[in-house]
Amino acid sequence: MxxxxxxxxxxLASIQDQGRPGQLxxxxxxxxxxxxxxxxxxxxxxxxxxxxxxxxxxxxxGLFEATGPLRIxxxxxxxxxxxxxxxxxxxASHQVQAGQKLEIGAARKGLYGYLHLGGGIASEVxxxxxxxxxxxxxxxxxxVGDLLPCGADRGREVGLGLVAEDRFQGGALRIVEGFQSDxxxxxxxxxxxxxxxKRGSRANRMGVExxxxxxxxxxxxxxxxxxxxxxxGDVQMTGDGKPFVLLREAQTTGGYPRIGTVLPCxxxxxxxxxxxxxLQFVWVTLDEGLAIQAxxxxxxxxxxxxxxxxxxxxxxxxxxxxxxxVSGVVSAEADPFESGDIT
Amino acid sequence: xxxxxxxxxxIRTAGLDGMLVTFSDxxxxxxxxxxxxxxxxxxASGWSGVAEVSTSLASVxxxxxxxxxRHEALETLLWELLEQQDWQQAALPGGRRLWRVxxxxxxxxAPQLSEAADAAGMSETQAIESLGSARVxxxxxxxxxxQPYLGPLGAEWNLPRQTELTPQVPTGALxxxxxxxxxxATTAPTGWRHVGQTGFRGFQLGRPEPIALRPGDEMIxxxxxxxxxxxxxxxxxHFGGASHEEIPA
Numbered sequence: 001m002x003x004x005x006x007x008x009x010x011x012l013a014s015i016q017d018q019g020r021p022g023q024l025x026x027x028x029x030x031x032x033x034x035x036x037x038x039x040x041x042x043x044x045x046x047x048x049x050x051x052x053x054x055x056x057x058x059x060x061x062g063l064f065e066a067t068g069p070l071r072i073x074x075x076x077x078x079x080x081x082x083x084x085x086x087x088x089x090x091x092a093s094h095q096v097q098a099g100q101k102l103e104i105g106a107a108r109k110g111l112y113g114y115l116h117l118g119g120g121i122a123s124e125v126x127x128x129x130x131x132x133x134x135x136x137x138x139x140x141x142x143x144v145g146d147l148l149p150c151g152a153d154r155g156r157e158v159g160l161g162l163v164a165e166d167r168f169q170g171g172a173l174r175i176v177e178g179f180q181s182d183x184x185x186x187x188x189x190x191x192x193x194x195x196x197x198k199r200g201s202r203a204n205r206m207g208v209e210x211x212x213x214x215x216x217x218x219x220x221x222x223x224x225x226x227x228x229x230x231x232x233g234d235v236q237m238t239g240d241g242k243p244f245v246l247l248r249e250a251q252t253t254g255g256y257p258r259i260g261t262v263l264p265c266x267x268x269x270x271x272x273x274x275x276x277x278x279l280q281f282v283w284v285t286l287d288e289g290l291a292i293q294a295x296x297x298x299x300x301x302x303x304x305x306x307x308x309x310x311x312x313x314x315x316x317x318x319x320x321x322x323x324x325x326v327s328g329v330v331s332a333e334a335d336p337f338e339s340g341d342i343t
Numbered sequence: 344x345x346x347x348x349x350x351x352x353x354i355r356t357a358g359l360d361g362m363l364v365t366f367s368d369x370x371x372x373x374x375x376x377x378x379x380x381x382x383x384x385x386x387a388s389g390w391s392g393v394a395e396v397s398t399s400l401a402s403v404x405x406x407x408x409x410x411x412x413r414h415e416a417l418e419t420l421l422w423e424l425l426e427q428q429d430w431q432q433a434a435l436p437g438g439r440r441l442w443r444v445x446x447x448x449x450x451x452x453a454p455q456l457s458e459a460a461d462a463a464g465m466s467e468t469q470a471i472e473s474l475g476s477a478r479v480x481x482x483x484x485x486x487x488x489x490q491p492y493l494g495p496l497g498a499e500w501n502l503p504r505q506t507e508l509t510p511q512v513p514t515g516a517l518x519x520x521x522x523x524x525x526x527x528a529t530t531a532p533t534g535w536r537h538v539g540q541t542g543f544r545g546f547q548l549g550r551p552e553p554i555a556l557r558p559g560d561e562m563i564x565x566x567x568x569x570x571x572x573x574x575x576x577x578x579x580x581h582f583g584g585a586s587h588e589e590i591p592a
Binding site: 021022023024025026027028126127135136137138176177178179225226227228229231233234251252253254261263264286289290293 | 355356357358359361363365367368369370394395396397398399400401402404406409414483484485486487488489490492528529531546548553554558
């Protein structure tokens with residue numbers, strides 16, 4: 001079985017997939033990749049299923065040696081990457097030969113970079129998924145000496161690239177009201193949207209702290225609220241009224257009140273914001289939120305057709321005749337990039 | 344959708360694809376009974392597009408596929424089901440079990456018993472008598488895999504959470520606050536008071552049933568001596584000598 005042997009690795013690198021939806025009743029939160037869009041991009045670049053597992057790297061990559069031929073793709077926070085010293089394009093798929101060394105450095109922007117293998121990473125399935133969830137006792141971070149084994153890879157194609165949505169600079173987070181919003185007065189909710197936040201330094205895969213000047217955001221009867229289901233994207237106020245945006249690895253229940261829920265399509269932006277980055281919340285109605293998310297879902301669905309062969313200078317290509325220069329595959333799907341409507 | 348919370352049950356949205364049916368804003372035996380029964384009834388309905396149903400202390404959460412089921416349509420289905428009976432009087436779900444769990448109260452294994460007893464206005468002996476004879480129900484499983492919230496305990500145990508977090512309690516710790524126990528399924532920090540220690544593992548990866556408890560199960564934490572506790576843990580590394588029996592429907 002081909003795979004990547006881990007020779008060096010940053011802290012908190014872990015195998016992630018789309019997590020474990022459907023087990024809230026047992027106290028198991030969904031978990032999964034911090035940047036789900038990056039998972040979909042990697043799957044599109046390798047022409048494979050978006051449910052396969054990839055390596056999530058937090059801020060810094062590692063050094064890997066291929067134990068056999070394999071395909072890779074690189075997505076998420078752009079990081080320095082090279083294969084046997086030759087630099088590799090990010091947001092692209094590449095062929096790796098047995099014995100070659102893949103080196104991935106620090107993130108140039110954003111936080112979470114992803115290394116995808118053709119066939120996915122075939123690590124152990126725990127409670128129905130491969131996603132590591134350390135707090136829940138499911139798996140552990142990747143360590144030196146580990147092998148990341150490839151699953152069966154039916155694909156051959158490499159050398160595809162993708163113009164990725166830039167979600168690494170902070171910005172506006174669209175948020176809908178939920179079942180605890182009216183515990184906060186209309187004035188507090190309005191002030192919340194008028195406040196300039198920065199991503200704080202307290203952040204992990206469970207949630208991200210938002211800091212601002214001025215008063216906190218507290219709810220009526222804040223200390224007597226019954227513990228209630230928690231959803232990824234919920235903005236929870238701690239005892240001193242400081243907001244945390246909860247990510248996919250949030251606990252399943254909690255007693256601190258939630259002012260609203262950030263749209264799923266904007267959660268990658270939260271996860272990828274580096275400390276100190278500017279973020280602000282924009283209230284949208286449920287109908288607006290549903291429409292925005294539907295456009296995002298359509299964009300994700302169209303990702304495979306948005307992947308194009310990487311542009312190379314033909315003068316530099318010694319093996320020009322071996323390349324298939326015209327792809328015969330044209331998607332019937334509308335291309336959302338053409339409409340400019342990439343929400 | 345924002346609605347008045349003065350009348351229960353109420354139906355509200357949760358995120359883009361969630362709906363929450365709430366029976367009360369305070370914990371009570373009848374609202375938890377309603378929650379468990381209504382959650383079971385929603386699951387049994389098998390509505391197309393419903394992806395997940397889970398219950399917490401006094402509410403039922405549904406996650407659904409918004410391309411299959413519209414918010415308005417789901418809300419109508421839920422109201423129709425709510426009107427079918429008085430859910431506060433509903434029978435508890437079938438297949439429940441009563442667990443008896445050997446427990447050391449106090450000592451260095453559970454160092455906050457005396458503090459909790461003081462706060463409840465009891466001696467340690469009275470506290471062990473009270474807590475060790477209480478028969479509590481799994482109200483919900485949450486926070487971490489397999490971790491139950493248990494209750495309700497009597498009003499004398501309506502103790503506030505600590506202001507400071509205890510940095511870590513071990514797996515099997517029985518902690519107490521706001522008339523409830525939590526039986527830790529993992530090691531974690533907590534703002535609740537550590538009053539008892541058990542050898543019970545609520546979450547064991549690799550077993551046929553990794554999550555031992557189900558909402559509606561009941562538990563009694565039987566006081567045992569330290570030496571009996573050690574022996575139970577040695578003989579039964581999974582459940583520390585806990586036994587269980589079916590509760591007749």
